[in-house]
Amino acid sequence: MKRTEISTLGEFGLIDRIAEKNTLRQASTLKSIGDDAAVIDNSDCMTVVSTDLLMEGIHFDLAYTPLRHLGYKAVVVNVSDIYAMNAVPKQITVSIGISNRISVEAIDELYEGIFQACKFYNVDLVGGDTTSSMSGLVISVTAIGQAAAEKLVYRNGASVGDIICVTGDLGAAYLGLQILIREKQIWQQHPDIQPELGESTYLIEKILKPEARKDMIELFANAGLRPTSMMDISDGLASELHHICKQSGVGVYIEEAQVPIHADAKMTAINFGLDPITCALSGGEDYELLFTVSPSDLEKVRYMPDIYIIGEITDKADGIKLHTEGGKIHPITAQGWVHF
């Protein structure tokens, strides 16, 4: 029998392969595979569903991830997908697979983080599954949200001339992770040396305890602004730009100088011998929002706090381009997280 390695397809290739064979039969399925979340029609309101699977050794390392933060983050990454649809998360389910290495106290800590996130994001834990695991800790979260049909924002709505924006700053989570990995290595070699994390609080918080941009969705609602397309930045800006462009059938032109990077992230990138813009483009897990607005909404976003205009939607034929601070124009290649 033929054996093709999954690495030859990559994560997105694998998802495309599954999606191609997928037949939809329910009239209520408005949106299936391919956006931040699925959309289900309930006549008067839409149900929005998103799910994530977090695996020990792939998505987190318990050596430097407190369980409380892990629980919190497991909720955040899911509600982030719901916000990315311009919807409001309402309920979550949490399933866990646990090895006998994990104690009841450890589970309590994990759920403390989950409940803290439920409180902050005003969502209810409504179900789940608990099972044992032969190996590491596995956490699967499904978030369910609601929105009126006309409020929903998909990845496929960007048009030529739209302004492209991001919230917050980018690359910080990736650099926070690099610091944690470095400190773990030092600790493994010299268990008596205390980790030096003091200077990097912001970066470490971005990787260990990120927040979803609930505030932005509320800001949009208050300003009567509906982005033309939107998604959350989990795999890195470059990868997400490719998603928006592919699904909207457009190109994009990004100004390097406008991509927001925190001062600590810039400094740390340089210390690691990395280019800050590369970290912002290809580092993942920022959970900021990438969105486009119609040029007629420019005045609405121009003075919104923590929103940065980074470029413009162009014709598909123009490709996905970065105008560097040095004045050159480079194609932006998608990287995302390479799991496989």
Add this chain to the structure above:
Amino acid sequence: MKRTEISTLGEFGLIDRIAEKNTLRQASTLKSIGDDAAVIDNSDCMTVVSTDLLMEGIHFDLAYTPLRHLGYKAVVVNVSDIYAMNAVPKQITVSIGISNRISVEAIDELYEGIFQACKFYNVDLVGGDTTSSMSGLVISVTAIGQAAAEKLVYRNGASVGDIICVTGDLGAAYLGLQILIREKQIWQQHPDIQPELGESTYLIEKILKPEARKDMIELFANAGLRPTSMMDISDGLASELHHICKQSGVGVYIEEAQVPIHADAKMTAINFGLDPITCALSGGEDYELLFTVSPSDLEKVRYMPDIYIIGEITDKADGIKLHTEGGKIHPITAQGWVHF
């Protein structure tokens, strides 16, 4: 720091511990942890959500589980929970964690089974997550269904005098699993011996490719029958009786002679030196329905195909009892699957 082993709580103890600390804030959360599925109010219709996490080495052994059957079953166990609410499944999400042992062809096979189940149960695959796994295959499925509020059936609706029924027959999946485990052991010791499965087709199909009782929900709807309580039998009849009795605040009296056990299951149990009724009570994974009906509905269920009246709901003080074929009355102890 104190360390309590999860085995001291057990699965249900762990779930209770989590549920106790759970605060609900959303008016739309009608039912949270504690039934087959959660229920979310969408004004005109209810959204019903259920989720399961299947782990290699715990829930399945790839040595004797064809991936196509595994994919099929992963969907079945979830839609079964939706039917157990007297609701109709409409959508599913599927997340998978895969090690590099798994090829693209293997994933294709897994999804062939998933799509086959989607077709049979008329549900849409609307999303999910794909990630790599450091160890075994992990499958997390969430099913989403719909029902009118007045149709939903919970675990807590049984009253004294209600008739208790099961669909199909019990213990077959457990005995099918025993055969597969035996054949695997023989094969490991003597790789040249072909497995002897021919005589046990029914039992093996019940463990590898079970079906959810979609037909029963349709039968109930056509007959205008609404059970007073219902759940699916995934952990074994004994365990499920305890759930119904605990949540409804009642007791139950079961007639051993009325518990349906397939002839092949009886024969195989005896060959393994097991008591058939013990397999029916404590073997899990049958995915049949356990339900109660009001005595006034007796005539409706009496002649329904593949439905068996096995006893009566009694006062809580009377406990959970089995009237054996030998004429004795024994308490039924809950076992369920012991994961931890």
